[in-house]
Amino acid sequence: MGEFELIDRYFKRPARRHPLGVGDDCALLGLAPGMQLAVSCDMLVEGRHFLATVDPRKLGHKSLAVNLSDLAACGVEPLAFVLALALPQADDAWLEPFSRGLLALADQHGCELVGGDTTRGPLNICVTVFGQVPPGQALLRSGAREGDDIYVSGTLGDARLALEAFRGTVSLSGEVFDATRARLETPTPRVALGLALRGVASAAIDVSDGLAGDLGHILDQSRVGARLEVDLLPGLMAAPTGAVPHERRLECVLAGGDDYELLFTAAPAQAGAVAAAAAAGGVAVTRIGRIEAEPGLRIVDGGGRPVPHRYASFDHFA
Amino acid sequence: MGEFELIDRYFKRPARRHPLGVGDDCALLGLAPGMQLAVSCDMLVEGRHFLATVDPRKLGHKSLAVNLSDLAACGVEPLAFVLALALPQADDAWLEPFSRGLLALADQHGCELVGGDTTRGPLNICVTVFGQVPPGQALLRSGAREGDDIYVSGTLGDARLALEAFRGTVSLSGEVFDATRARLETPTPRVALGLALRGVASAAIDVSDGLAGDLGHILDQSRVGARLEVDLLPGLMAAPTGAVPHERRLECVLAGGDDYELLFTAAPAQAGAVAAAAAAGGVAVTRIGRIEAEPGLRIVDGGGRPVPHRYASFDHFA
Structure with missing residues (x-):
């Protein structure tokens, strides 16, 4: 041929x-x-x-x-x-x-x-x-403002868990492996959600290199900081809690990558419009934190106490 | 980094x-x-x-x-x-x-x-x-008509000659090697000529895989054939005639590839407009043959006698 x-x-x-x-x-x-x-x-x-x-x-x-x-x-x-x-x-x-x-x-x-x-x-x-x-309606990384809520669509971390199973660093049951593997190999682009978020979200990015790192791009380009609530994060993973230790779970959610979910910000007054966009997009969205004026990414527990972290974006040359 | x-x-x-x-x-x-x-x-x-x-x-x-x-x-x-x-x-x-x-x-x-x-x-x-x-003004491969003249810009075959020198199948003097090497390594895209040929050329393609093969794409998509005049072809090469045997020269011109010149057709009535486009484009153009109704590519000598050939387009998987 x-x-x-x-x-x-x-x-x-x-x-x-x-x-x-x-x-x-x-x-x-x-x-x-x-x-x-x-x-x-x-x-x-x-x-x-x-x-x-x-x-x-x-x-x-x-x-x-x-x-x-x-x-x-x-x-x-x-x-x-x-x-x-x-x-x-x-x-x-x-x-x-x-x-x-x-x-x-x-x-x-x-x-x-x-x-x-x-x-x-x-x-x-x-x-x-x-x-x-339409001109002026594209969602950019640079539009996040202090006080905006931070949302993510769908689930995070399962693609990375499948990759770790392929690498042999975790062991998964057949059913959990099949589900996480589908997330790794056949991700669903959130096109309908993105369209529904026009005029609703203030900034957006897709999670390809990891939640913490991709949020970092929004923070850098919007010249703001953020507070993420760690208690909300492990629940973002679809794999059952028993399938993987808590620390590994948090790492997959925060720095897994290959998720292809939308991470976006919206003013609190848009909460209803965000819910409507999620319904139109056919995917759940979860509020995971808030934009703050102080630069940097802070991860806090339920009591607002800082949780030390070392999560950064995937870098092909680091 | x-x-x-x-x-x-x-x-x-x-x-x-x-x-x-x-x-x-x-x-x-x-x-x-x-x-x-x-x-x-x-x-x-x-x-x-x-x-x-x-x-x-x-x-x-x-x-x-x-x-x-x-x-x-x-x-x-x-x-x-x-x-x-x-x-x-x-x-x-x-x-x-x-x-x-x-x-x-x-x-x-x-x-x-x-x-x-x-x-x-x-x-x-x-x-x-x-x-x-502008809509409808793009030059396509499918517009060549019986009786159109066939033109090519600039020179052909020198890039291939440089490649052969790199491969060691021909030996060139330093000056000829430098000139042909520039054609191979830093080709000049004929953007101004292409713009000037809007409304003038009936079909066009750039010569990337070789003159004969790329002309073949115009013929296929225009459902016509062509006659090329072999006496005009060796003169298309910039390298001096003494630098390479005649057969090799013809092969480089007809099937060399990597030329990035424009090969185009135009009705005979457009000959003056073609000359003006060449002037506007800052590059010489040469008439090398004519479109005919009969499908296929015929290469003929000065007396109109057919010259056998086996030139086809470069194919990455052939």
């Missing part, structure tokens, strides 16, 4: 929503009149973002999911994406399920594959995704 | 033309009212698209140049790009010149770096570039 046959067989579908898709030097996209274009890009490398043994269908899903999650974090409506793929060889047994998982998620979100590039090389998957948002 | 410091030090600059650049989940771009968005994406892998020994500054230039060349081929005005980078390590001695070469070319074209991703992994450079074009 040659390069062009590979593209035709697995990735070329008729352009639907957009004027020109796969098969020319550029793809052409039409935005709705007056909309801003939003762009995000993620590169996935074997051994760092996924295990060599992962089901290619799930990898196809995740490759787009992590990008849609970035759009969700900005309250952006997905439009289209391009895929660049370096492959050690053109292997039908990998390409068929990979493209199936990728395009199934794309179809769920009406997000069309419009172009890309294919080359031989160490396995590398790079997706760039495009969306549209 | 950590991931975020790396981004801050080498790639983050204040957003100028666009509302939001590096440092949030998405970048935000404003298109001029009524314009279509054009997108292209190229992934460069060590050992396939560049040699491990290449000057990182030139590699930075080339990483964006090959993408701008795709915009040029569609007659699109560059706006912005995102960069995804997998690096074996965070190395200042590589990142500083790489980012300098990349951003120097970006500045030349007013094409702003607005986002991207950085990870550890085998060296892989993936650029996705965005531009704008």
Whole structure:
């Protein structure tokens, strides 16, 4: 199978929503009149973002999911994406399920594959995704204000727990392993929640590198600090409390990464609107703390006493 | 140096033309009212698209140049790009010149770096570039018509000759090697020519995989054939005729690849407009053949007699 046959067989579908898709030097996209274009890009490398043994269908899903999650974090409506793929060889047994998982998620979100590039090389998957948002309505990291509540969607830490089970540092029952593994391998981008939070949230980010570190990005860019209530945190994990020691649980929730939930802030007066957005987004949201004027991240227990911590964001080069 | 410091030090600059650049989940771009968005994406892998020994500054230039060349081929005005980078390590001695070469070319074209991703992994450079074009004015591969003239800009085959010199299959004098090496390592995207060809060319593509193969894409998508005049072809190479045997020369011109010149078609009545576009684009264009109704690519000598050939497009998986 040659390069062009590979593209035709697995990735070329008729352009639907957009004027020109796969098969020319550029793809052409039409935005709705007056909309801003939003762009995000993620590169996935074997051994760092996924295990060599992962089901290619799930990898196809995740490759787009992590990008849609970035759009969700900005309250952006997905439009289209391009895929660049370096492959050690053109292997039908990998390409068929990979493209199936990728395009199934794309179809769920009406997000069309419009172009890309294919080359031989160490396995590398790079997706760039495009969306549209009315000017001034994108959710940014820089909008958090003193007194805002801090919320997170869904559950946190289970993806990291699955990774630790793969690494052999924790042992999980079959049922718990299956559930946490699904969180690691097929995350759900919170696109509907992100759209519903336009005009409600003051700042937002998706939790990809870990709650503490990603909250740190909001704090840095908003020039504020935050207080997180540690008693609320272990309950964020879906895995049963007996499955993993308390300390490990807290670490997974605060610094696990790969969660692809939305972490956002909103003024207390928006509490009702946040609940409505959660209902519209089809996912629970939990209030976990409050924005404060004093810079830095403070984690406190139920009595307001500081809990020492050393949680930071995942860093590919640290 | 950590991931975020790396981004801050080498790639983050204040957003100028666009509302939001590096440092949030998405970048935000404003298109001029009524314009279509054009997108292209190229992934460069060590050992396939560049040699491990290449000057990182030139590699930075080339990483964006090959993408701008795709915009040029569609007659699109560059706006912005995102960069995804997998690096074996965070190395200042590589990142500083790489980012300098990349951003120097970006500045030349007013094409702003607005986002991207950085990870550890085998060296892989993936650029996705965005531009704008008035609806219906993009140059496509599918517009060639019987009787159109076929043109190519600049010179062809010298990049391939340099590659062969690196591989040791040809020997070049120092001066010829330097000139051909510049064509391989720092190609010039024909952006101004592409813009000037809007409304003039009937079809266009950039020559990245080889003249014969890339012309084949125009023929396939336009459902036509072509006749190329072989006597015109060897003269397209800049390297002096004594530097390389005739057969090798023809092969470099027809199937060399990595040229990043524009190959386009235009009705004979547009000959004057093509000359004006070439002047506006600051590059010579040469008429090399004619589109015919009969499918297939025929290469003929000065007497119209067919020359057997076996030239096809470069294929990463063939």
